[in-house]
Amino acid sequence: xxxxxxxxxxxxxxxxxxxxxxxGVRYTDPDRLDFGILYAERPCxxxxxxxxxxxxxxxxxxxxxxxxxxxxxxxxxxSGIANVATGARGLADAxxxxxxxxxxxxxxxxxxxxxxxGVIGWTLPMERVREAIARVELRPDGGCDFARAIMTTDTHxxxxxxxxxxxxxxxxxxxxxxxxxxLHPDMSTMFxxxxxxxxxxxxxxxxxxxxxxxxxxxxxxxxxxxSTSDTAILLANGAAGGEPFAAESADVxxxxxxxxxxxxxxxxxxxxDGEGATKLIEVRVSGARSVEEAxxxxxxxxxxxxxxxxxxxxxxxxxxxxxxxxxxxxAINLERAEVxxxxxxxxxxxxxxxxxxxxxxxxxxxxxxxIAADLGVGSAAATAWGCxxxxxxxxxxxxxxx
Amino acid sequence: xxxxxxxxxxxxxxxxxxxxxxxGVRYTDPDRLDFGILYAERPCxxxxxxxxxxxxxxxxxxxxxxxxxxxxxxxxxxSGIANVATGARGLADAxxxxxxxxxxxxxxxxxxxxxxxGVIGWTLPMERVREAIARVELRPDGGCDFARAIMTTDTHxxxxxxxxxxxxxxxxxxxxxxxxxxLHPDMSTMFxxxxxxxxxxxxxxxxxxxxxxxxxxxxxxxxxxxSTSDTAILLANGAAGGEPFAAESADVxxxxxxxxxxxxxxxxxxxxDGEGATKLIEVRVSGARSVEEAxxxxxxxxxxxxxxxxxxxxxxxxxxxxxxxxxxxxAINLERAEVxxxxxxxxxxxxxxxxxxxxxxxxxxxxxxxIAADLGVGSAAATAWGCxxxxxxxxxxxxxxx
Numbered sequence: 001x002x003x004x005x006x007x008x009x010x011x012x013x014x015x016x017x018x019x020x021x022x023x024g025v026r027y028t029d030p031d032r033l034d035f036g037i038l039y040a041e042r043p044c045x046x047x048x049x050x051x052x053x054x055x056x057x058x059x060x061x062x063x064x065x066x067x068x069x070x071x072x073x074x075x076x077x078x079s080g081i082a083n084v085a086t087g088a089r090g091l092a093d094a095x096x097x098x099x100x101x102x103x104x105x106x107x108x109x110x111x112x113x114x115x116x117x118g119v120i121g122w123t124l125p126m127e128r129v130r131e132a133i134a135r136v137e138l139r140p141d142g143g144c145d146f147a148r149a150i151m152t153t154d155t156h157x158x159x160x161x162x163x164x165x166x167x168x169x170x171x172x173x174x175x176x177x178x179x180x181x182x183l184h185p186d187m188s189t190m191f192x193x194x195x196x197x198x199x200x201x202x203x204x205x206x207x208x209x210x211x212x213x214x215x216x217x218x219x220x221x222x223x224x225x226x227s228t229s230d231t232a233i234l235l236a237n238g239a240a241g242g243e244p245f246a247a248e249s250a251d252v253x254x255x256x257x258x259x260x261x262x263x264x265x266x267x268x269x270x271x272x273d274g275e276g277a278t279k280l281i282e283v284r285v286s287g288a289r290s291v292e293e294a295x296x297x298x299x300x301x302x303x304x305x306x307x308x309x310x311x312x313x314x315x316x317x318x319x320x321x322x323x324x325x326x327x328x329x330x331a332i333n334l335e336r337a338e339v340x341x342x343x344x345x346x347x348x349x350x351x352x353x354x355x356x357x358x359x360x361x362x363x364x365x366x367x368x369x370x371i372a373a374d375l376g377v378g379s380a381a382a383t384a385w386g387c388x389x390x391x392x393x394x395x396x397x398x399x400x401x402x
Numbered sequence: 403x404x405x406x407x408x409x410x411x412x413x414x415x416x417x418x419x420x421x422x423x424x425x426g427v428r429y430t431d432p433d434r435l436d437f438g439i440l441y442a443e444r445p446c447x448x449x450x451x452x453x454x455x456x457x458x459x460x461x462x463x464x465x466x467x468x469x470x471x472x473x474x475x476x477x478x479x480x481s482g483i484a485n486v487a488t489g490a491r492g493l494a495d496a497x498x499x500x501x502x503x504x505x506x507x508x509x510x511x512x513x514x515x516x517x518x519x520g521v522i523g524w525t526l527p528m529e530r531v532r533e534a535i536a537r538v539e540l541r542p543d544g545g546c547d548f549a550r551a552i553m554t555t556d557t558h559x560x561x562x563x564x565x566x567x568x569x570x571x572x573x574x575x576x577x578x579x580x581x582x583x584x585l586h587p588d589m590s591t592m593f594x595x596x597x598x599x600x601x602x603x604x605x606x607x608x609x610x611x612x613x614x615x616x617x618x619x620x621x622x623x624x625x626x627x628x629s630t631s632d633t634a635i636l637l638a639n640g641a642a643g644g645e646p647f648a649a650e651s652a653d654v655x656x657x658x659x660x661x662x663x664x665x666x667x668x669x670x671x672x673x674x675d676g677e678g679a680t681k682l683i684e685v686r687v688s689g690a691r692s693v694e695e696a697x698x699x700x701x702x703x704x705x706x707x708x709x710x711x712x713x714x715x716x717x718x719x720x721x722x723x724x725x726x727x728x729x730x731x732x733a734i735n736l737e738r739a740e741v742x743x744x745x746x747x748x749x750x751x752x753x754x755x756x757x758x759x760x761x762x763x764x765x766x767x768x769x770x771x772x773i774a775a776d777l778g779v780g781s782a783a784a785t786a787w788g789c790x791x792x793x794x795x796x797x798x799x800x801x802x803x804x
Contacts (some may be wrong), residue, residue: 053725053728053729054727054728054729054731054732054733054734055724055725055727055728055734055736056728084721085721085724085736085749085753085754087736087737087752087753119721120721120724120725121720121721121749121753121754305707305799306799309795309796309800310799310800312796312800313799315800318523319486319487319521319522319523322457322487322522323457323522325456325457326455326456326457326458327455327456329456330456331456332456332457334457334487334489335489347487347523350489351487351488351489351523352487352523352524389796389799389800390796390800391793391797393707393711393796394711394714394791394792394793394795394796395793397707397708397711397712397715397791398711398712398714398715398717398791398792
């Protein structure tokens with residue numbers, strides 16, 4: 001049983017503190033939080049999944065190094081400047097952010113992870129960063145402020161938490177995330193930080209986190225572009241007691257489900273808040289030859305500009321869904337395949353079902369449009385999330401300097 | 403020496419005839435040509451390159467079969483209905499189009515290739531197709547009409563031709579193409595048909611055509627989506643005499659250059675006429691580890707929605723170019739890489755060049771924006787073409803049924 005906790009966040013699990021301030025590294029509004037620290041009062045096991053973009057920000061390089069030993073207990077994060085393509089200076093700055101945070105908290109520099117999001121190619125004004133680190137106050141209810149501090153073009157903060165039971169104990173999983181949306185030059189990053197007071201074995205936290213991320217955050221597409229700073233981190237402090245969860249633990253399914261629910265909630269929120277978006281698209285592919293092909297087909301459909309524009313325009317355009325499946329390279333049997341938009345079957349038994357226009361438009365006129373495709377060649381399935389493509393997306397991304 | 407021929411087309415090379423009519427398979431305007439036939443008075447060697455989309459139209463299946471023996475001498479083409487996802491009925495219709503055209507011309511059914519573009523999932527009204535085939539009149543100046551007949555959402559017909567000399571003879575290469583643009587449900591297809599009166603050996607025409615297509619039509623991206631009907635065909639009738647060109651022929655470079663010039667002219671025209679486009683983008687990648695990586699980087703940059711939106715908005719946003727290179731997976735050395743937008747160097751020697759806004763905007767305010775990136779890791783190069791992303795693209799693709 002997974003129970004959602006109202007207004008939950010990364011500080012809902014026991015033993016996690018967070019805080020945020022306005023640093024002014026880029027945004028001038030003094031009320032805007034843009035700098036935060038998340039801290040675990042006791043050592044954690046930790047796992048990180050980072051962008052696959054070969055151009056990576058300095059914070060990604062440093063966090064990768066620090067989390068390599070599966071240990072961490074703090075995250076220092078800022079929005080406004082991404083510290084990417086900034087050379088040796090940028091790397092030194094990212095390291096200094098970790099060192100100063102560690103000093104403040106009385107822990108080792110290697111226990112601090114760092115994440116920056118914002119403009120590419122700008123260096124951080126370090127005097128403001130130093131001053132911000134000194135000013136952050138850590139509180140047991142600071143998770144929502146921390147969620148605000150990492151926002152760039154997100155229209156609202158994203159945070160959630162759940163409770164679950166295992167072995168007679170109650171555990172919590174909390175999370176915050178920021179936009180897969182992109183706007184002003186390369187405010188592109190996706191951040192997702194999850195915490196849990198369940199203990200997770202060092203040998204298990206990496207494969208577990210990779211599995212959760214692959215099924216959730218990696219299935220979100222706003223525009224097919226991948227940021228240079230994408231970062232997803234899980235911290236497990238074990239504050240709620242019990243033996244560390246490992247792959248073979250009796251109740252591990254409950255932990256996995258709790259992590260999945262928190263990550264999926266955040267992933268859906270990221271997709272729905274894509275730039276200029278008016279609708280959430282959920283793509284459910286089934287009947288695929290392999291999970292890999294199901295994922296590829298689902299992602300290709302959810303990222304297709306033509307599918308996204310059709311959803312925006314309430315166009316019952318199942319042909320574009322077939323086209324996207326074909327482009328993904330996933331195997332499909334056109335004689336056995338089925339495509340549904342909303343509740344309406346559009347293609348089945350080797351041909352179109354000839355739905356009338358009114359029925360088709362009604363199926364598309366939803367805030368959440370579900371596109372379901374059975375490829376007819378196997379039993380593997382996957383789900384992806386995206387949003388519609390609107391004139392507003394183009395305006396937001398074109399009208400920066402002019 | 404390659405000389406462009408004014409108003410040239412597929413009927414500029416000797417021995418090729420073409421004609422077109424209004425068939426009414428979908429479009430109701432009686433003045434709109436939507437059905438055409440291209441015919442070579444003598445046998446040709448032939449090569450076809452088709453969509454890699456695993457969902458393929460019936461015409462693609464039939465044309466693949468017919469061109470497998472490297473022989474063909476006619477193409478029958480229509481716009482309005484793509485004959486895709488139409489099952490056994492669609493396949494029979496595509497075969498009948500070839501058979502009726504062959505009968506009209508007194509050649510074998512296997513010598514006819516077929517190409518249809520338009521809505522997916524609709525079957526062709528065959529009585530109109532039959533009647534159209536009967537009505538087409540073939541003329542030595544019919545190439546421009548044929549170019550009109552294959553248009554869907556293109557705003558103008560695309561045709562060109564050149565002359566070149568080899569071994570004391572004058573040869574011609576002509577071509578027509580239709581939009582990589584997409585609009586009403588899946589009017590998506592790219593068609594490119596080239597003709598030449600130069601003889602080309604059966605053993606050489608396939609690799610030669612693949613090479614040309616890979617450097618031209620395959621480097622065009624309007625929105626990253628791949629049609630189910632993309633078809634590029636080369637017919638060589640040898641009417642101008644001489645020994646068949648083969649890989650080792652003395653003057654083969656002249657033939658290759660002429661084909662390349664015609665194909666590049668058409669490819670650039672397709673990109674510039676992308677839906678809603680106001681600008682042509684040419685992406686030149688150099689310094690790559692391999693041609694494959696250079697192509698991948700160039701295509702990823704030209705297809706990135708964020709790069710395309712920045713070009714539309716005259717935003718000097720070189721960070722998005724670096725991001726796209728990184729996403730492509732091509733190797734890049736950030737210490738040695740260089741990025742130019744228009745004439746202005748944006749990134750070099752491991753960091754931004756700190757161009758002022760006015761200079762940056764001026765570099766972007768061009769009808770043709772050239773993006774040049776040296777990856778700093780090798781000597782391979784590639785060029786890709788695309789267009790900007792505009793509100794009009796979204797409107798055109800969203801507002802179909804509502």
